[in-house]
Amino acid sequence: MHPTAIAAEILQALADGLPEHALVTDPDRLEGYRTDRAMFCPAGMPLAVVLARETAHVQHALRVASRYVVPVVPQGARSGLSGAANAIEGCLVVSTEKMTRVLEVDVANRLVVTQPGVMNADLSHQVEQLGLFYPPDPSSWEFCSIGGNLGTNSGGLCCVKYGVTADYVLGLEVVLASGEVIRTGRRTVKGVAGYDLTRLFVGSEGTLGVITEATLALRPAARRPATAAAVFSTARQAADAVAAVVSGGFVPSLLEIMDATSLRAANAYLHSDLPEDCGAMLLWQSDLGGPSAREEITGIGALAGAHGGEVIEADDPAEAAVLLAARRSVLLAFEQLGTTLIDDVCVPRTRLGELIEGVERIAAERELVIGVVGHAGDGNMHPTVVFDSSDADQLARAQASFDEVMALGLELGGTITGEHGVGVLKREWLARELGPVAMQAHRQIKAALDPAGILNPGKVFDLA
Numbered sequence: 001m002h003p004t005a006i007a008a009e010i011l012q013a014l015a016d017g018l019p020e021h022a023l024v025t026d027p028d029r030l031e032g033y034r035t036d037r038a039m040f041c042p043a044g045m046p047l048a049v050v051l052a053r054e055t056a057h058v059q060h061a062l063r064v065a066s067r068y069v070v071p072v073v074p075q076g077a078r079s080g081l082s083g084a085a086n087a088i089e090g091c092l093v094v095s096t097e098k099m100t101r102v103l104e105v106d107v108a109n110r111l112v113v114t115q116p117g118v119m120n121a122d123l124s125h126q127v128e129q130l131g132l133f134y135p136p137d138p139s140s141w142e143f144c145s146i147g148g149n150l151g152t153n154s155g156g157l158c159c160v161k162y163g164v165t166a167d168y169v170l171g172l173e174v175v176l177a178s179g180e181v182i183r184t185g186r187r188t189v190k191g192v193a194g195y196d197l198t199r200l201f202v203g204s205e206g207t208l209g210v211i212t213e214a215t216l217a218l219r220p221a222a223r224r225p226a227t228a229a230a231v232f233s234t235a236r237q238a239a240d241a242v243a244a245v246v247s248g249g250f251v252p253s254l255l256e257i258m259d260a261t262s263l264r265a266a267n268a269y270l271h272s273d274l275p276e277d278c279g280a281m282l283l284w285q286s287d288l289g290g291p292s293a294r295e296e297i298t299g300i301g302a303l304a305g306a307h308g309g310e311v312i313e314a315d316d317p318a319e320a321a322v323l324l325a326a327r328r329s330v331l332l333a334f335e336q337l338g339t340t341l342i343d344d345v346c347v348p349r350t351r352l353g354e355l356i357e358g359v360e361r362i363a364a365e366r367e368l369v370i371g372v373v374g375h376a377g378d379g380n381m382h383p384t385v386v387f388d389s390s391d392a393d394q395l396a397r398a399q400a401s402f403d404e405v406m407a408l409g410l411e412l413g414g415t416i417t418g419e420h421g422v423g424v425l426k427r428e429w430l431a432r433e434l435g436p437v438a439m440q441a442h443r444q445i446k447a448a449l450d451p452a453g454i455l456n457p458g459k460v461f462d463l464a
Contacts, residue, residue: 007047007090010068014048014092017060024049033075033095034087039341039389040399041083041424046073049093055175055212061094062210063179071457072177074206076116076148079140081342082423084151084205084459094210096147102126103213110218111170111187116147116211132218135162138419139328150211152421153203157327160377161253162219164419166202173213174201177450187215200445205421206456208449223289225253226297227320230309234279235259235360235372239353241282241307242376245300246349252300254285255377256327259356262334262373266326269333274326280356282309282376283323330373331384337369339389341398345409346380346418358408359383366401368394380418422460430461 034043050061065072071091099115120141124134137156155164171185185198232238259280286296301311314320334340347355363370374381387394416429453463
């Protein structure tokens with residue numbers, strides 16, 4: 001059959017099982033579903049986009065895709081930074097952006113059941129009204145969806161104390177490549193029956209199934225945090241202070257770092273007046289409440305001071321909000337300065353200083369602006385290259401610097417990604433980190449769940 005005729009047959013088969021307006025085929029609209037926010041990742045034009053509103057729509061789309069062996073690319077809010085949501089030429093995009101219902105909040109059992117299209121911030125605000133707390137909070141929390149957080153096992157600013165997304169996933173509903181639905185996990189606090197399939201799907205970046213529902217654990221609402229910061233002459237001093245905080249037994253609810261480049265960018269973006277005549281700033285919070293919070297804030301401040309830091313305590317919520325807004329807005333601020341290429345390496349906290357100094361060296365050698373910001377409390381840094389993408393020489397130097405940062409992270413005993421995922425951007429680096437035996441195990445697991453290899457092929461690793 002001629003390819004055009006096959007395409008028409010596939011589209012008709014899709015339309016037969018979907019409600020009106022759920023199937024997008026207009027080329028202008030398809031253009032908006034080609035990519036996420038990553039740089040240097042190839043993308044094709046999808047044959048169609050299915051705007052699923054319920055699990056049955058996803059099932060129908062995958063049954064059709066399996067019948068015709070059409071590649072399927074699951075998408076959420078397309079806020080990812082690794083190319084995992086990029087369309088493949090002629091693929092079927094299954095978007096969960098319309099699956100925006102919080103299905104249940106069980107206060108007594110401290111859990112929430114949600115569809116994947118709900119934005120992280122919206123979910124957090126909704127459960128907060130009931131005296132509960134959903135800790136994972138990526139910097140992009142206002143425009144990233146729970147489905148994407150699950151796909152990449154996102155972390156966030158609070159993960160130093162509260163952990164990453166996987167630590168809060170009790171169970172999932174997942175549509176497999178065949179269109180069958182599998183439910184993993186349970187609603188109980190404890191449960192160890194069988195393999196941990198829930199953890200298998202979390203972080204799989206749409207290569208094993210399409211998540212259509214998640215049961216997430218909640219915590220009691222956190223107390224309003226106390227906030228402080230410290231500015232240092234050098235980033236190495238700030239990194240040494242982080243190691244001292246960890247060694248000292250403190251577990252703040254937030255411990256972030258911004259270098260001078262990040263501070264300047266955030267100031268310009270927010271029209272604020274954070275200090276810029278320094279090498280770096282540490283930002284920390286304590287949500288212990290009362291005297292305990294004051295003890296933690298001042299204890300960390302004493303360690304920061306001992307390592308050359310000038311401590312600034314936020315006297316009121318407005319001051320604290322300014323500091324936190326600066327940290328959350330850094331990546332958006334960098335985008336105002338040029339094209340950005342965001343790295344996501346995680347190293348042992350004792351080697352954070354070596355990573356920052358190494359990035360500074362790479363920036364100088366490549367004659368590029370590279371700002372360093374990240375989750376100092378767990379060693380997850382986001383060195384961000386800012387460059388002119390219309391300049392071929394800068395483009396080449398940016399790509400080279402990205403690879404050099406990745407290599408540096410591995411040399412320091414770290415990993416190529418702490419929360420952004422592998423996608424297309426880091427596929428080759430994953431193979432270097434894990435080695436051939438582990439990569440073969442990955443392929444065998446995928447073959448068991450997706451024998452035809454239609455789910456997000458070419459993402460995370462090659463099938464061959």
